[in-house]
Amino acid sequence: MNTLKVNSDRKALSPIFATLIILAIVTVLFIPVFIWSTGLTGETKSFWHISGEIATERIVIEEVNLRGGIQNCTIYVRNIGKTAIIVDDVFISSPSNSLHVYEKADFNTDPDSVVQGDLMTVTISDLGGLNPVGNVTYTVQVFTSRGVGDTYQVVA
């Protein structure tokens, strides 16, 4: 009768090779986790960065030159925040609740971007459908590219 003899001195794999295989498997498995976590971190850092920029973005409309019967408007905007700003939109609303929206292409800014403490002149050379009436109060709103804005009421 044949009997199976187990030799306890023999090994299927050498310990070094086994360790290398384990390391290889762990490394391969960790690659997608690493890629995912790196992206997540980048997004999180980006979120904090943008939030910080928005938090430190602050503008003030200093004066508005809008007069009855005149078809242009000049808005003086001062940057009082830490972040450099770019003006993207101007809204002018009249007492009759009609809202006139002026996008970047509808006005000129001088300069294009201003840092803290500096003044930007926004010139709308053609108010389009808005015909300012004298002694009527208009509400002017200016918004930056990150959506930060300020409101000013002016009597035309």
Place this chain on the structure above:
Amino acid sequence: MFSILIGLLLAFFDYNLVVFEQMKIEDERSQEKIVLSGLELDNETCLSTVSVKNEGTIEVKVRAIYVANSTTTTLVCDPSTYMDTHIAPDNSLNMSLPTGISFEPDAKIIVATERGVKTKEYEALLVFGPPKPEWEYDPTKLYIGPLMLQFDAFWYHKTRGDGTLDPNDPWHPGWSIPKGFGYCAWNITVMNIDYRNITINRFSTFNVVPNDSPSNQLPWYLEPTNQTDLTQFLPVNETRNILYIWADPKEASGTNRPQKMTLPECTCMVFLTFFGVFHEHDGTTTTYAQTIPFEAAITVIG
């Protein structure tokens, strides 16, 4: 992994730092307050210098000067480009303006700081100061209100028991009256210096108040010129005499008794109280009341 965590923490702390900085900016802005304190002209036609006082608790930097008149709002200059425009708290700064800016009394001059805080004022107020009262002190024209009293046209007259003037007694100057004079009437002269006509009613009085015993005051009520509605009409810019006879407000029934001078020898103050209405130019009426204290007292003599 460790570096990722470090990166995340750094981003978070960076955000906190910028938010803190922005809060600091807002805090500083709330401490700013500037006031325009003066405006100088050269050759009386152009603006030359504007003075700004820092009434806040933090140093400010002036960054813009505007002029707004009825037709336009113009950015005149940024004075920080040609001079140091920092102003310490409680200090003032005179800033020269570019040449050629015309003085317009009705225009407003506006000054703004680097943090966007503004102040504005009319040019005329800054140059000439606040408006002064239109009238100068004139002791012959002491009045507060629409009726001006003529102090040198003031009389009394004896009346009968039914209030009619005694034909045997003349008008006496009103500054002194004998003790125990009995029933009497007072006649004063006023001018309506308002821009509206006035109608006074029967509750208007001539009050004599003894200096030594003010509680013993005696009122003489109006003798209305219009006996229908018991009023007296006082047209604009016209002088009228007002007669006071009665011990109580005149009744249409005519049952009033005249007031009697019963005061002992004394010196009295006189207060005129008027009640009525203004006739507005649109046809409506608004209530009117006025008190005129006499500058000189009357004396009851022995």
